[in-house]
Amino acid sequence: MEGIKAIVFDLEGTIVDVEFVHHMAHVLAAKEVAGVDWSIEECFQRIPHFIGGPTASIAEDFGVSSGRKVDAARFVERDEFHYEKMLEAIEIKPRDGFLDVLEELKLLGIGVGIGSATPPKYAEILLGESGLKDMFDLNSIVLAHTLSDSPTRMKTEVWLESARRAKTFSQNLLVFEDAPRGIRGAKEVGALGVGMPVFNHPRTIIDLIEAGACRIFMDWREMNIRNLLWNLNNRP
Numbered sequence: 001m002e003g004i005k006a007i008v009f010d011l012e013g014t015i016v017d018v019e020f021v022h023h024m025a026h027v028l029a030a031k032e033v034a035g036v037d038w039s040i041e042e043c044f045q046r047i048p049h050f051i052g053g054p055t056a057s058i059a060e061d062f063g064v065s066s067g068r069k070v071d072a073a074r075f076v077e078r079d080e081f082h083y084e085k086m087l088e089a090i091e092i093k094p095r096d097g098f099l100d101v102l103e104e105l106k107l108l109g110i111g112v113g114i115g116s117a118t119p120p121k122y123a124e125i126l127l128g129e130s131g132l133k134d135m136f137d138l139n140s141i142v143l144a145h146t147l148s149d150s151p152t153r154m155k156t157e158v159w160l161e162s163a164r165r166a167k168t169f170s171q172n173l174l175v176f177e178d179a180p181r182g183i184r185g186a187k188e189v190g191a192l193g194v195g196m197p198v199f200n201h202p203r204t205i206i207d208l209i210e211a212g213a214c215r216i217f218m219d220w221r222e223m224n225i226r227n228l229l230w231n232l233n234n235r236p
Contacts, residue, residue, distance in 0.1 A: 013178035052179025097220030113140030155185030
């Protein structure tokens, strides 16, 4: 059971950066539904689930933090509306440097997969438009909504299923994640979690560290994946 046998990447944020679109959708939904007009920076400070969701929890956070009544179902509806409209207007592509890391892992013979809590209809768009769908075995792409109805268990179930499909133990899994929830899920199943946030914001970094990230990188281009694997496999 020693060593990293497979690597799984979260999709949104971690390898396809649509986080600004998500965050703007949250801001617009909060303004429409509850009259809460906060900047993204204010939301980072006040909304615990702002990075990584789920959207229903973000709606609840807005209610608690603002002291206003927030209709969660209406919030989710408007959030999805704004997200879909903005998604149509942007270029969807892998983050800079990710494809180089992926190619290196394939040369090393390390099993790779994608594990995401993204709803299937959006995952299909992101995977297709970015070209990632053709770079991964379809069996290695695990979507949380096909496994669990519980937002608090989604990422935990994803990592367990990813390990099963890779024919290894979860303790031999390395997870790359931009959200604390995904890092916590990895830690719960005994996997190692590396933080790959989009925003270089103090609160973001602190939350990833507190969730249990063993390393944090802001950019795929700053990572030497061979050295990282060696260091993690030979850690005390």
